[in-house]
Amino acid sequence: MTTINGAGQSLSYLDQLKGMQDKKIAEEQPTTGTNQLKQDDFLSLLTKQLAQQDPFKPVGNDQMIAQMASFATVDGINKMNEQFGSLNSAMTSNQALQASSLVGQDVLIPSASALKSHDGEMAGMVRMQQGVDNAILRVENEQGVLVKTVTLGAKSAGEHPFAWDGKDDAGNVMPQGKYNFSVSGNVGGESQQFEVLTHANVNSVLLGNSDGKVMLNLAGVTKPVNLAEVLQIGKSAQSAAPLSTQQG
Template identity: 60%
Template sequence: MAGVNNVGQSGLSYVDQLKNLQENKKPDETTGKKDLKQEDFLSLLTKQLSQQDPFKPVSNDQMIAQMASFATVDGIGKMNKQFESLNSSMTSNQALQASSLVGRDVLVPGAAGIKKDGAGMAAMVKVPKSVDNLMVRIEDSHGQLVRTFDAGAKPSGDSRIEWDGKDQNGNPLPAGKYKVKAAGLIDGASKDFSVSTYANVNSVLLGKGNGNVLLNLAGFDSPVRLAEVLEVGKA
């Protein structure tokens, strides 16, 4: 007869028996899932007890340990389902809150922004150390330089810069996507700084089961995550 860790003459441990039962269990006709239930555990436990060596019976400690292990696994499974439900609820709430951003300008990481017809364009530059002269470059969608200007002295931190939407000769430029680049001298060396630009929110999307809420921005080829938004501007 087998000991506490074996069932019958199979030579498989109790854990291995559970694994085999889970692998060979037929899918549920309605759900198609292969979940071990409380009845499966009790069935295996009963079989184990009926085939144990009467001279070496299962001790109370071993029995309690096995039952506690199954209860722990079962509890973790239920907790995971509860977290999935909570995550779905939180995603829905985020989407509802994000819907209020439609039609508003948001600040997102990235040098590319959209200039509207007859208007200028704003951006935010992260300056690691104060600079005497913050030099700004504006490039069009083809990467051609259309304007450079000195934004003046800036302290360390985030600094807002404004471009009037005109080229080097003062001529208004057409609406479209433009890239803002900024640099300055730090410790005698020229450094490029991180730039964020504003974009208008067209719509809100739910992520594909990953809990992310996405924003479709005017002029952007792909959506950005709500978590990436740094600032919410005017409508």
């Protein structure tokens, strides 16, 4: 189906749709706050094309079906986008409801720093890509001062939980505050640092914006942590026992 513009040129149905879209974008309609073609625009254009068609060359059935199929496709995509938006909102609300049950619990996150309370122990986990003969754990306070060195011994590749009893090398109980953990070992004759994960207590739950993410406010962590980054809820029984106080 075609119409004739002011310059005597033949315009296809899709060309006219594109022209209307470009015109609406250029005009920037401030009253409606939108520059997208609506269903009424398609119907109005289709009606005008039918009224202005060449009576000696009427629109063929195949052309009519093709254009109606294009209209149905665009309308279906718009409805699908609306449904996906509703589904995303529902999933975000459901995630937030589930995450609210985490408030007050400890979660394991990929962070080498954690907050120590008055009552002592701190737990975490180390990930090793390769086995080592003798791994060393170092605990530093927030100022970067080394307060504890522990020999972990031989460790195979994998994840290994640990716990610190909250005391320094001299056996003194350390005050509350933030502490940093690092684990190293010799691999192929060279010293290598391994990824450390620590536990943190969940203070509250935050709903994300349009991205649908659910964030957690954790004690001792300055920025909210994505719920997807949580690797474990609660402390495992193995990590509950303090590490040996053997110094490296």
